[in-house]
Amino acid sequence: MRSKGFEGMRCSIADVLGALGDRWSILIVRDLLLGLSRYDEFQSSTGVTNATLSDRLKLLEKNGLIERRRYQTKPDRYEYLLTKMGKDVALVVQALAQVGDKWNLAELAGPPLKFVNGRTGEPVKLVPMDEASGLPVLAQDLRLEPGEGADDIMRWRLALKSSASGPTPESSEASS
Amino acid sequence: MRSKGFEGMRCSIADVLGALGDRWSILIVRDLLLGLSRYDEFQSSTGVTNATLSDRLKLLEKNGLIERRRYQTKPDRYEYLLTKMGKDVALVVQALAQVGDKWNLAELAGPPLKFVNGRTGEPVKLVPMDEASGLPVLAQDLRLEPGEGADDIMRWRLALKSSASGPTPESSEASS
Numbered sequence: 001m002r003s004k005g006f007e008g009m010r011c012s013i014a015d016v017l018g019a020l021g022d023r024w025s026i027l028i029v030r031d032l033l034l035g036l037s038r039y040d041e042f043q044s045s046t047g048v049t050n051a052t053l054s055d056r057l058k059l060l061e062k063n064g065l066i067e068r069r070r071y072q073t074k075p076d077r078y079e080y081l082l083t084k085m086g087k088d089v090a091l092v093v094q095a096l097a098q099v100g101d102k103w104n105l106a107e108l109a110g111p112p113l114k115f116v117n118g119r120t121g122e123p124v125k126l127v128p129m130d131e132a133s134g135l136p137v138l139a140q141d142l143r144l145e146p147g148e149g150a151d152d153i154m155r156w157r158l159a160l161k162s163s164a165s166g167p168t169p170e171s172s173e174a175s176s
Numbered sequence: 177m178r179s180k181g182f183e184g185m186r187c188s189i190a191d192v193l194g195a196l197g198d199r200w201s202i203l204i205v206r207d208l209l210l211g212l213s214r215y216d217e218f219q220s221s222t223g224v225t226n227a228t229l230s231d232r233l234k235l236l237e238k239n240g241l242i243e244r245r246r247y248q249t250k251p252d253r254y255e256y257l258l259t260k261m262g263k264d265v266a267l268v269v270q271a272l273a274q275v276g277d278k279w280n281l282a283e284l285a286g287p288p289l290k291f292v293n294g295r296t297g298e299p300v301k302l303v304p305m306d307e308a309s310g311l312p313v314l315a316q317d318l319r320l321e322p323g324e325g326a327d328d329i330m331r332w333r334l335a336l337k338s339s340a341s342g343p344t345p346e347s348s349e350a351s352s
Binding site: 006008011012013014016018019026030035041044088091092093094096097098099100101104108110111112114117119120124127130131132133145146149150153154157158160161 | 182184185186187188189190191192193194195198199202203206207209210211212213217220221222261263264265266267268269270271272273274275276277278279280281282284285286287288289290291292293294295296298299300301302303304305306307308309312313315317318319320321322323324325326327329330333334336337
């Protein structure tokens with residue numbers, strides 16, 4: 001059995017993962033956010049192979065996350081820029097950085113990268129915020145629910161949660 | 177030339193991507209957050225192959241993101257739970273969902289999944305917040321700077337930005 005692709009999963013999370021392709025693509029987007037734009041720069045930054053780098057740049061371009069622009073002729077040379085869509089991935093990159101800084105797996109003296117407010121110089125953190133009140137929401141208060149675009153499998157996933165620990169109508173298969 | 181691994185990159189983003197492994201792992205974490213816990217459930221949810229699923233569960237366990245717990249003997253059956261560390265990945269999953277909902281690549285009537293405040297029922301959004309003022313920061317005001325843990329390559333990446341095109345004080349190379 002082959003793994004299904006990420007298409008048609010009816011999940012925004014899978015859609016973004018599908019559009020990005022893989023971890024290398026995320027590092028390329030990170031690099032673009034950091035200001036890198038040229039093939040050689042991505043390679044120096046990540047140590048990725050030529051084959052992987054070419055492939056991921058093509059994929060990101062095809063999926064509308066980056067644009068290729070010629071900045072020199074004879075010989076032609078190109079640079080890469082994030083599209084408006086590609087810039088949205090900053091949110092994912094910041095989330096990854098925030099989680100990684102918390103874990104500090106490499107046991108560094110501090111974060112390698114700081115996200116700051118350009119207007120104030122103060123640190124910026126991603127915070128889950130209640131849209132109505134504008135107040136932060138604690139992790140334990142965050143709840144997942146099916147949205148308008150949910151299909152049967154998303155409803156099934158969410159129904160499993162309620163039938164897990166707690167006593168709910170659907171948890172009939174007691175001893176499976 | 178082989179692509180280098182993600183170890184030793186001195187980047188929190190790469191560290192988290194390394195700990196997760198790949199896109200399938202992120203979908204498994206999504207499913208765990210949604211309430212799934214058993215092997216068959218992950219398989220039904222994602223359509224992933226046995227080989228990939230076993231491998232990713234082992235990787236996530238090895239990297240401290242999930243725990244395996246026996247819930248039945250004769251025959252032994254196991255379920256998987258997110259560790260404290262694994263639960264932190266919710267931030268990344270929510271960022272992916274938020275970006276994906278904005279793009280709406282599948283052109284759905286609405287988001288498949290809603291993040292709500294369990295106390296109020298109101299929608300919850302990830303917002304980049306100025307830690308000093310508690311106010312949201314606009315995407316265009318977000319700036320990246322080297323942190324205490326930055327190495328030479330991170331400083332090099334960030335130095336490229338200031339020398340690139342954009343309308344910044346440092347952009348002295350006008351006609352590049």
